[in-house]
Amino acid sequence: MLEWSDVDIAVRDAVRDFVDKEIRPHVDDLESGEMAPYPIIRKLFSTFGIDVMAKESLERRLAKLRSGETSTSSSSGGMFGGGRDQAGMGFVLVSELCRVSMGVVTGIGVSLGLTVPTIASRGTLAQQERWLPGLVTYEKIGAWAITEPDAGSDAFGGMKSYVVRDGDDYILNGQKTFITNGPDADVVVVYAKLDEGDGADKRNRKVLTFVLDRGMEGFEQSKPFRKMGIHSSRTGELFFHNVRLGRDRLLGETEDNKSGDGRDSAKSNFSSERIGVAAMALGVIEECLRLSVAYAKERTLWGKEIGQFQLIQLKLATMEVARMNVRNMLFRVIEAAQNGVSISLPEASAMKWYCSQAATDVAMEAIQLFGGNGYMTEYRVEQLARDAKSLMIYAGSNEVQITHVARGLLSD
Incomplete structure (x- = not known):
């Protein structure tokens, strides 16, 4: 394609x-x-x-x-x-x-x-x-809650939210943070470790997946965070204080889900989430390029349109190369989907890493091209730069993506 x-x-x-x-x-x-x-x-x-x-x-x-x-x-x-x-x-x-x-x-x-x-x-x-x-x-509105304040990229090893059995029910305690849609979600998928009181290593305890509804007793949703970017997305914290969960809220209604441990559930979503970053990055790059080309034609210095200066041309050309590369990666994903082929986690991580970095670089260059105007909100490249930066953290930090790419290479 x-x-x-x-x-x-x-x-x-x-x-x-x-x-x-x-x-x-x-x-x-x-x-x-x-x-x-x-x-x-x-x-x-x-x-x-x-x-x-x-x-x-x-x-x-x-x-x-x-x-x-x-x-x-x-x-x-x-x-x-x-x-x-x-x-x-x-x-x-x-x-x-x-x-x-x-x-x-x-x-x-x-x-x-x-x-x-x-x-x-x-x-x-x-x-x-x-x-x-x-x-x-x-x-x-749905939310998906894994991340915790002290876990970050060590999402499962550092997970402290836990459930204990109470008859046929479970009691959930803990906290999640940086949860997209968290303040407003009607339905929340929550990952928590099973505490069987046997002294087992906390890092390796079984992870279970539950569904909570807004308004449940002991379930608190915070007000939206104030963030650097993606302001139109509401992000917040979730708190669980002795939330009673019936087995009907345990996905699969069994601790031995046929789809595997909760870790397997989360990892199966990582590839699609990271692939989605490529499409998000493409939008940022295309808009930065559109705005920059228009500005280069209308802004004049020393009697010339700034687009006639070679360093400005270099910025525009670099943006165009980034656009082509990201678009072609996205075409690779679309072609695979059309053929019923899955993108592996290492490849998805490589795409996420490259595309998020490219979008951030392009947006920062757009601000530089606009000069002082680029630092002003009315010119919009400022917003695009703040939004683009989130892609380097969103869906797993880029440092983690590098690890997945390298592991994929070394496992062959």
Whole structure:
């Protein structure tokens, strides 16, 4: 695949029109927190029929499970439920949104790209029927909670949130932080270690996966954090104080889930999350390049457009090379999805590492090209730079990605 398909381009143009009408005029309100991102997301879903497509895809899945089929997995158009031939559509949507408001994308991605797949892959039929219908249409907001204050990249080894058995129930205590959608989530997937009181090494205890609903006794959701970037995405902490959980909230309703330990559940999402960074980075790079080319043509110094100066041309050319590289990596992902081939974790980590670094470098160069104006919020490259930096931390820090890439090479 060397270029977007005609369908992808049509989707891109339609989404771009929606963004120009429904999101660009409200960027300042989204960035300040005066406007929540969720109504805009729901309007986006309604406008493009994403909610209907996702609902129909879920209904087909549940019907198969009810009929006794055990295998319902298939390569698809991603988190929106399309077929293999629609694999590029979701990435087009993500990249176009990230040109203007990356926070809107993270709010969608965590709910549909992490919360939903975890419940779908590990939950019983009853659990999927209970939580997925509201989540796939974005009627309900989902969150996915692993990260803790003292764990960071050592997500499982350093995990302190724990559950203890109490009859047929579990009692959950602990804390999660940096949780996207955390302050507003209706449904939260929570990872916690099982404390059996046997003195076992805390780092290696079994990890279980539960689903919590907003408003449960002992479950507290913090106010949104103030962040450097992606302001239109609400991020917060979750606190668990003796939260009683019935077995019906344990995904799979067994401690020995057929999909493996909770660690396996989380790791299965890492590749898709990191691949998504490529689409997010592409949006940032394309918007920085668009703004920079326009500015280079209109800004004059010493009687010349600054685009005539060779150092400015070098910045623009470097941005274009980054755009081509990131786009081609994304085409590799789309082509693999169309052929039903999975991207390995080392390759996904390599993509995440390169694309996030490229987006950050391009955004910082855009600010430099704009000079003093680039440091001002009204010119937007300032926002793009703050948002881009988050990609180097989001979905696992880039230092961790390097480790995954190297391990993949050394294991051959």
